[in-house]
Amino acid sequence: MKKLLSIVIDIVLGAAVAALLERVIAPSLADVQPWMFSWPSIAFIGSASVCWMLLGLVFGASLGRLYIGLEVKEGTARTIATHLGLFALSTFIIGGWIVTDISPIEFLSGEGLQGAGRIFGALLTPEFDVIGEALSAMVVTIFTAFMATVVAVPLSFVLSFPAARNMLGTGLLAKTIYIVLRAILNIMRSMEPIIWAIIFSVWVGIGPFAGMLALVIHTIASLTKQYSEQIEDVNEGPIEAISATGANRLQVLWFAVVPQCVIPFLSFTIYRWDINVRMATIIGFVGGGGIGTLLTQYQGLARYHEVGTLVILITAVVWLLDVVSSRIREALR
């Protein structure tokens, strides 16, 4: 009898939580009307009740049993934590659904599907008249990425040694340098290249140079981190051996540390160039020049047949670079 009562409590609780979500939380997040006794509402509340009941029966975390004073398999603390967690998760999902304006109706309505048909139709019947213009813009994008990588590599190489924990020793100054450098690099990396591109397009004017500078910043931050982690990973043995010959610090770096890092460094660098080509495309949208800028222009003019050509070209180049760079990295291993 008590068991039955506990199950009823669980079901009522589930319904209450669902009702709370639907009637109180959802309307407070956005201007939506609760469904109120409509079929979706009944289905929602019903399924929540079933969930809460199963939570008690199957997973042994029943608030009903806890309330009545029956033994709870998962224990008091875990049962309460489970329910709170589940409540938070459902709140987040429903909140997220509302905040992001998710609308299956628009996605699948006749009008919506017509629009999709139009754009896909245009993309699939590309206008190849723009191919010359597109190719030269693509060359600009590839070289923007290439130059950014070339400029960033030597700087990253030099910075990666003080940014590696095992290179500077244990002095206070060394620790300070390490922490400050790591902090700066983290901030540099946290700012997306697209933001750097906006900054530099004001600084040096719209065009590939702004895009390159944006990529340089991001590449230095990323490569220095990758390089320095590789350095932190080197085998100490050769360092000891070269130190034991009476070599100085620079010689130890060059003859014991660098040889262990060259191949991984090359691999990271090639991969970074690959990533930079993709990023250079995106950066073009905000004034970084190259194919991205061209794409926004045609998109702005709603000339989707031309956009189709550009999309095909970008996809082909990115795919090709991906294949080539992974082949090279494979061969380096």
Next chain:
Amino acid sequence: MALLSVRDLTHTYPNGFQALKGVSFDVEAGEFLVVIGLSGSGKSTLLRCINRLIEPTSGTITFDSADVTHITSNALRAHRAQIGMIFQHFNLIPRHNVLNNVMYGALGYTPTFASLVGKFSDELHARALDALRVVGIAEKSSVRADTLSGGQQQRVAIARALMQHPRMLLADEPVASLDPSTSHSVMSYLDRINKDMNTTVICNLHFLSLVRQYATRVVALKAGELVFNGSPHEITEEWFATIYGEDAVEVEIR
């Protein structure tokens, strides 16, 4: 005056582990001194204090009448340059060829810039080949070091140490990762360098059979303290039990 004199040497690691607790002994020029003791007894720390890869916490180390206990920068590098060292895991530079690996032994005597751009003199090339001949592996000079077998790599490491024209050779478990027959080959090269070139050798070893065969004198460490200092023939079963613990059984290596 002894070539090397160690007095009341202690070393405490930053984590508080006391690896050496007041070790004292002398080494005369031309000796083949073997250091024995369990893993963790302080043998490796001792060797690294001698060539000052590690700075002692207290005590003194005198090498060739010079106090080297706390020297730094140029004096430290000059001190290291006259002492060769070989390691259990050989510690060659992977991907670089054998000849280059041997020449790196002379880094302490080579100007920084010249070495960084890879300008090693013809004389160094010739000396490196000579050193490889000493350990009988000259034909491998252009092979990548990491493609050699363990025994071959250790011989290259010996050649690298010879490039330093060392007054003393430190060997930290030089045969611990080699099979028995290769072990004898490597030990016999160390023996030859000791006898023919009159290079003093200090060698950490695990196998007592090797100790009896090659050592002119033995010191034993136990938990960071020196518990034995004498000729290899004086290591009786009682001493063995003292050094290695009551339950230890001697393992032969032939």
